[in-house]
Amino acid sequence: MKVPLLDLTAQYATIKNDILAAVSEVLESQRCIGGPKVAELEKKIAAISDCKFAVGTSSGTDAILNSLMSLDIGAGDEVITTPFTFFATVGCIVRIGAKPVFVDIDPRTYNINPDLIEQVVTEKTKAIMPVHLFGQMADMDPIMEVANKYNLAVIEDAAQSITSTYKGRKAGSIGTVGCFSFFPSKNLGGVGDGGMVVTNDEQLYNRLTIMRNHGAHPKYYHKFVGGNFRLDPIQAAALLVKLPHLDAWSEARRRNAAFYDEKFASSTIMTPYISPECVSIYNQYVIRVSKRDQLIAYLKEKNIGCEIYYPVPMHLQDCFRYLGYKEGDFPQAEKAAKEVLAIPIYPELTDEMKDYVAETIVSFLD
Numbered sequence: 001m002k003v004p005l006l007d008l009t010a011q012y013a014t015i016k017n018d019i020l021a022a023v024s025e026v027l028e029s030q031r032c033i034g035g036p037k038v039a040e041l042e043k044k045i046a047a048i049s050d051c052k053f054a055v056g057t058s059s060g061t062d063a064i065l066n067s068l069m070s071l072d073i074g075a076g077d078e079v080i081t082t083p084f085t086f087f088a089t090v091g092c093i094v095r096i097g098a099k100p101v102f103v104d105i106d107p108r109t110y111n112i113n114p115d116l117i118e119q120v121v122t123e124k125t126k127a128i129m130p131v132h133l134f135g136q137m138a139d140m141d142p143i144m145e146v147a148n149k150y151n152l153a154v155i156e157d158a159a160q161s162i163t164s165t166y167k168g169r170k171a172g173s174i175g176t177v178g179c180f181s182f183f184p185s186k187n188l189g190g191v192g193d194g195g196m197v198v199t200n201d202e203q204l205y206n207r208l209t210i211m212r213n214h215g216a217h218p219k220y221y222h223k224f225v226g227g228n229f230r231l232d233p234i235q236a237a238a239l240l241v242k243l244p245h246l247d248a249w250s251e252a253r254r255r256n257a258a259f260y261d262e263k264f265a266s267s268t269i270m271t272p273y274i275s276p277e278c279v280s281i282y283n284q285y286v287i288r289v290s291k292r293d294q295l296i297a298y299l300k301e302k303n304i305g306c307e308i309y310y311p312v313p314m315h316l317q318d319c320f321r322y323l324g325y326k327e328g329d330f331p332q333a334e335k336a337a338k339e340v341l342a343i344p345i346y347p348e349l350t351d352e353m354k355d356y357v358a359e360t361i362v363s364f365l366d
C-alpha cells in the first residue's frame with residue numbers, strides 16, 4: 001500500500017466539475033483582476049471568521065506583509081513571535097525592516113508560550129505575532145492581556161488554522177488582524193497561491209485595501225508605498241467551490257486524528273495535545289518520537305509519506321544569524337525540531353490507509 005502525506009488529486013476528483021465550471025466562468029468574463037468572485041470570497045471568509053472585514057491577498061505571506069505594512073510597523077520596531085513556525089512569519093517581519101524577537105514555545109501545543117512574552121517587551125515593541133500552528137490556536141487570552149497592557153497590535157498568523165476556535169472564538173477574530181493562507185495543502189487550499197487578512201477595525205481594513213494595490217487611493221495617487229498583494233479571481237472562484245466543504249473536511253481530519261490517538265494510546269508516541277479550550281482543524285497531525293530519523297527511513301521503505309515541520313527553528317536559520325541568537329536559547333523549540341513528525345491526516349484517507357499507517361508506526365516502535 002502507498003499512503004502519501006497529502007493527496008490533493010483525491011479531493012479534486014470529488015469537485016472537479018464544479019472547479020472547472022467556476023474557473024471557466026472567470027475566464028469567460030475576463031475579469032482577471034479583482035471582480036465579484038474576490039468580493040464574494042472576502043465576504044464569506046469574514047463571516048466564517050466572525051470578523052467584519054476581509055481583504056484577499058496573493059498569498060498568506062502577503063497577508064502578513066500587508067498587515068505589518070498597514071499597521072505602520074517598520075525600521076527600528078520589534079515584533080515578538082515564535083521561533084517554531086514556517087519561515088514566512090519571520091521573513092515578513094525582517095522584510096519590512098523590523099526586528100523579530102523570539103520567545104520559546106509551550107512544548108505541548110508547539111505554540112508561543114504566553115508566560116514568556118512580557119519579559120521581552122521593550123519600548124520598541126510594536127506587535128505580537130502568535131502562530132496558530134498545525135490547526136490549533138495559541139493561548140490568546142494572556143497574549144491579549146500583554147498586548148493591551150503595552151498597547152501592542154496582535155497579528156494572528158492563522159495560515160494553518162482557518163475556522164479553528166479558542167474558547168469558542170474564531171482564529172483571526174481576537175487579535176488586531178488575522179492572516180490566512182490558501183496554499184494548496186491548507187484545509188482550505190486554492191489551485192495556486194492565495195491568502196486573506198481579516199479584521200474588525202474599519203480604518204485598518206481601508207488601509208489594507210489600499211496597501212494591497214501599491215498604496216494607491218484613488219488610482220495613480222499614492223498615499224503609501226504598498227505592493228501588488230491582490231488575490232487572483234481564479235483562486236477566489238476555486239476557493240468558493242471548496243468553501244462549503246471546509247467544515248466536513250476539517251471534521252474528517254478530526255476523525256482521523258481520533259483514530260490515530262486511540263491506536264497510539266498505549267505506545268511511547270507523543271500524540272498531539274489539544275487544549276480543552278480549543279477545537280483544532282488538524283492541518284497537520286504531528287507526533288513526537290525519540291527515534292524520529294529512523295522512523296522516517298522506515299516509513300519511506302513502507303511507502304508512507306511524512307514530513308518534519310519544522311527541522312530548524314527560526315533563531316538558528318543562517319539568514320537570521322545576525323540577530324545574535326544561539327543554540328540553547330529556546331530549548332523547547334529546539335527539542336521539538338528534533339522530534340516532531342507529521343503523518344498523513346488528509347480527509348480522503350481510507351480506513352485501510354489509516355490502519356496501515358498506524359500499524360506500521362506501532363510495529364516500528366515494538
Ligand SMILES: Cc1ncc(COP(=O)(O)O)c(C=O)c1O
Nearest residue numbers: 059060061086088159181182183
Ligand atoms: C504558519 C504559516 N505562516 C505563513 C505561511 C505563508 O503562507 P503562503 O504559503 O500562502 O504564503 C504559511 C504557509 O505556508 C504558514 O504555514
